[in-house]
Amino acid sequence: MALKIVKGSIDRMFDKNLQDLVRGIRNHKEDEAKYISTCIDEIKQELKQDNIAVKANAVCKLTYLQMLGYDVSWAAFNIVEVMSSSKFTYKRIGYLAASQCFHEGTDVIMLTTNQIRKDLSSPNQYDTGVALTGLSCFVTPDLARDLANDIMTLMSHTKPYIRKKAVLIMYKVFLKYPESLRPAFPRLKEKLEDPDPGVQSAAVNVICELARRNPKNYLSLAPLFFKLMTSSTNNWVLIKIIKLFGALTPLEPRLGKKLIEPLTNLIHSTSAMSLLYECVNTVIAVLISLSSGMPNHSASIQLCVQKLRILIEDSDQNLKYLGLLAMSKILKTHPKSVQSHKDLILQCLDDKDESIRLRALDLLYGMVSKKNLMEIVKKLMLHVDKAEGTTYRDELLTKIIDICSQSNFQYITNFEWYISILVELTRLEGTRHGHLIASQMLDVAIRVKAIRGFAVAQMATLLDNAHLLTGNTQRNGICEVLYAAAWICGEFSEHLEDPMQTLEAMLRPKVATLPGHIQAVYVQNAAKLFATVLRKHDGETESQAAQETSQLLIDRLPLFVQSANLEVQERASCILQLVKYIQKLQQKNVEVAEEVTALFAGELNPVAPKAQKKVPIPEGLDLDAWINEPPSGSESEDEKPKAVFAKEEPKHSRSRHTEVDEKELARRREVRKQEQASNPFYIKASPSSQKVYDAPGVEHIPVVQIDLSVPLKVPGMPMSDQYLKLEEERRQKEKAERKKKEKKKKREKRGKERKADSGPESEEDITPAHQVDIVTEEMPENALPSDDDDKDPNDPHKALDIDLDKYVPHCRHLQFIHVLHIVMCRNEFFSKTEIYDFKVVVSVIFENKSDSFLKAMEFNVLDSLNSKLQRPEGAGAHDSLTVPFQLPPGVSNEARFVFSVQSIVMPQKLKGTLTFIVKSDESSTHEKLDFKLHFTCTSYLITTPCYSDAYAKLLESGDLKGSSLRLEGINMPFHHLLARICFHHHFSVVERIDSCASMYSRSIQGHHVCLLVKTTVSIDAKCDEPSLLGNVLDEIKQTFSKC
Amino acid sequence: MMRFLLLFSRQGKLRLQKWFMAFSDRDKKKIIRDVTQMVLVRPPKSCNFLQWRDLKIVYRRYASLYFCCGLEQGDNELLTLELLHRYVELLDQYFGNVCELDIIFNFEKAYFILDEFIIGGEVQETSKASVAKSMEEADSLQETMEEYLNKPTY
Secondary structure, three states: HHHHHHOOEEEOHHHOOHHHHHHHHHHOOOOHHHHHHHHHHHHHHHHHHOOHHHHHHHHHHHHHHHHHHHHHOOHHHEEEEEEEEOOHHHHHHHHHHHHHOOOOHHHHHHHHHHHHHHHHHOOOOHHHHHHHHHHHHHHOOHHHHHHHHHHHHOOOOOOOOHHHHHHHHHHOOOOOOHHHHHHHHHHHHHHHHHHHHHHHHHHHHHHHHHHHHOHHHHHHHHHHHHHHHHHHHHHHEEEEHHHHHHHHHHHHHHHHHHHHHHHHHHHHHHHHHHHHHHHHHHHHHHHHOOOOOOOHHHHHEEEEEEEEHHHHHHHOOOOOHHHHHHHHHOOOOOHHHHHHHHHHHHOOOOOOOOOHHHHHHHHHHHHOOOOOHHHHHHHHHHHHHOOOOOOOHHHHHHHHHHHHHHHHHOOOOOHHHHHHHHHHOOOOOOOOHHHHHHHHHHHHHHHHHHOOOOOOOOHHHHHOHHHHHOOOOOOHHHHHHHHHHHHHHOOHHHHOOOHHHHHHHOOHHHHOOOOHHHHHHHHHHHHHHHHHHHHOOOOOOOOHHHHHHHHHHHHHHHHHOOOOHHHHHHHHHHHHHHHHHHHHHHHOOOOOOHHHHHHHOOOOOEEEHHHHHOOOOOOOOOOOOOOOOOOOOOHHHHHOOOOOOOOOOOOHHHHHHHHOOOHHHHHHHHHHHHHHHOOOOOOOOOOOOOOOHHHHHHHHHOOOOOOOOOOOOOOOOOOOHHHHHHHHHHHHHHHHHHHHHHHHHHHHHOOOOOOOOOOOHHHHHHHOOOOOOOOOOEEOOOOOOOOHHOOOOOOOOOOOOOOOOOOOOOOOOOEEEEEEEEEEOOOOOHOOOOOOEEEEEEEEEEEOOOOOEEEEEEEEEEOOOOOEEEOOOOOOOOOOOOOOOOOOHHHHHEEEEEEHHHHHHHOOOEEEEEEEEEEEOOOOEEEEEEEEEEEHHHHEEEOOOOOOHHHHHHOOOOOOOOEEOOOOOOOOOOOHHHHHHHHHHEEEEEEEEOOEEEEEEEEOOEEEEEEEEEEEEEEEEOOOOOOHHHHHHHHHHHHOOOO | EEEEEEEOOOOEEEEEEEEOOOOOOHHHHHHHHHHHHHHHHHOOOOOEHHHHHHHEEEEEEEEEEEEEEEEEOOOHHHHHHHHHHHHHHHHHHHHOOOHHHHEEEEEHHHHHHHHHEEEEEOOOOOOOHHHHHHHHHHHHOOOOHHHHHHHHOO
16 A cells, blocks of 8 residues: 555655665664664654654654664653644554553653543544553553543443443553542442443453452452343353352352352353353362352262363363363362373373373372372383473473372382382483482382382392493483482491492492582492491401402592592592501401491481471570670660679770680580580480480381392383282282171171172272381470471461460350460569569451351450450450451451450459341341350460479479379370370470479469379479469369360 | 463564563563463474463464463463454454564554454453454544655655
């Protein structure tokens, strides 16, 4: 069209229009940047012209250059000029440029406010439209605030063209200026029933977006949307409404129940896949929110799964992908219904499309069970072999490991199989995940004791064939596996059949090409193996073999001594010297095996990640205290205690801090000694008898021997398959045996009751091949396992979150749970007069169990002399507190009330009432709920560790008064008894000697409470506050009378 | 809500970009680079959806051009595909058998059509006829190229 006319007239410099620019760029492929920089110079010239047409042309070209990635922010002002042109042609270009180039940081935007306002109220709808479109891209909080009213007016414009734009822009305005939502909302709601379907759909869009972020405010619109959903035929609108319901249902289960039927109807009837997909998604969301109690529940799930199956089976890759995606949502809540489609999902692993394969892999993770794990992994292993491209193969590898190791190896019944899978994975070429395999090997070998013999044999083979792994590429990630192999062989070398051979393999010259950290492990573990070899030959006179071993080390280690890696060098030279010394002894025929073995005695146990946090801080150690006091500033001169010296001499404040007299030094030394004595991590002169939490009877679990005569490598068949077969046979056998037993039983109880046929093997029926004790991770002594470790440490209530003192008065409408928190805030003002004022924070969880709406809840407690509810200033002593929320049906919420408590030596019971209004559709009634708050003495006790010497001193001091208690009819193991006292009454065990244990706790006011518990179930107790003690003992008695 | 729409050629050259949310220039460049790379390496007959960071990427190739959208997690991928298709239909209707060159040389028109169709990441008009009508009317307000050429340059 017009382009052709232009062609002839490029002679004029300022007439190079957009088309010419584009053509020019295409013709200057080699020196594009240079060409563009001359163009930009031209544009700068053009922008200096007064002619608006020329300017607009320049701005249009700039917009194009901006897309190519050039910075055009310098022309922002010119863009504003073009925007304010009265001609639509230029205005349009100006707004386009602005919407592409402006962002919140553009400072000229504030110049545009009035121009935009003018355009918005222009009689020409296209002027308004252009301004609205532009605004949707570059609206800032300032613009939103200033123009919100204008746009709101446009929502009721006579032309639907403007109305729908205005409605959609409002969403952007809400985001930038949230205060505008409240006044605009009624009008927005009106637009849901606009005569124009475009405007209606725009309003649905906006509310849907709003509701997805903040669903609870839009619950009230549900009936209106429900009406729209059943009446609308526009799929675009339907999809939005259904999405909106998906966001609302988690808040209102009844809505979900109502939705199921129309949604299933839509699923059956619609031919639009996008609508079908949305319906399925929302049904899934509904079913997730309705946890239980729906009779036709399973029917809807079945329908969804069926439809999804059709999607997955479709030849359209997109539907397949989405089907799998939706399946994974169902999987989270209804794993059973998805598991039956395992075959289909496994098929998807063969798909050409990688994203589909990845989705299928995600699903597999949730589908494994003890029964099918081996089968699924076998299938995955086949894929690993076939997979092209390392990324996908690596993904498979991580997935296999994820699947197997999930929830603490829950699904693995045969660890020999798992080890062989790991070994097979090491044969993958070029994988980056060597360290992942290595850490799995270490984890299994350390934590599953029964597997160690097998693991060691496998690792020895790996080490022997190390050359296969490392290959030519040294930087191969897989060699990380050797790190694990070497460590396992060394640490558990007692299981090795031929330690000498492994030792030889670990000291080959080729090892020196491995990364430094692996070499270091090699060297260290070579020493462990050396010790094992010596022990093996112990007792043989003139052991030739032992001496040969020493010679081997002496020959090979120098290579490592020369290593460039410091760690390797250091370890190697250390061990080399040791071996040389041992060789000398050997030549004198001295028995050395025992001493060398002693170097590596003891077992390394896995330590829980939380363990460090649980180590109690020894008494008297203040981590926040200064070791050397900081040099004081000039002000400290004024604060110097005046009474210390009668005549105050001028002194350098600094020297005062460094000078420490002899006595002080001696005292500090003494304190340090004490601290060391009580510090479990301080290595003392004599080995202490630190107790370790050992799982009861770990050693005695019988281990079924699996016949190891199976050759480690079978040509043509991967090893793990052998285990698969063995495992299957074993299960068959077990099943047969079980059946026999059952038959026997049946015969015994003949005719009594007919047992359901066991049918397909259920999860629980599969017993692991060998009793596997997954060694629990160690925690420091006295540390009670607790869940609160992950809580936010900044939570002010965490510090003294003392007891979950549950007391649950029931009422038809309301469930009421209170939780006691004690926050110690000793008021400094009162502390002089020894009166403590403690705040106790009581968290009350209100749960509405009725179908009605509860509101206007008021909480009141009858104060006692000792405990008072803290009321806001100005309120009377009997005024009730308003609970700051209302409760829709089924909702629970928490409120906190603060009490001040003066004395803690007595338990407190406070009576209280809660009044509230029950609002149902027809009527509202006033209801009342009485409750009691029980503050036990125990809840004022804090678990405080105490060391035996300090404990002894405390008892000797004579400040404590005694009392005792006998518990009758208790027959539980002693350590259970202790654990109960620890748990329920916040004590810690100080020391346990055979038949009695001493325990300690401290109250928040610093009272010491000491107990001596004997296996005869009597408790001798001492405390500096007899009434507190009496009450605590009563409470202990009560605890045990309940069981 | 749609976060952005990109059009790029098989060679990875950007032909159109529309951002429905504020991004910094650096983020924009990063998104363009990552997304084009990811989409261009996809073998034919793969599915049209990708997961990228917290966004769903939906793309579709028409002749030599890739149309590519970034969506939020709750959005419907199939609907977006239909949306892309509708946009192509609109371009086709406006230019008459649209090709990449039409969009290169008349890129502002491509933007204007898009603005009539989608605003702020939401569909505003689903009817092809209405979009065509408003484009036509708006264009009629615009001066013709001849008028422009006849104007004095100074």
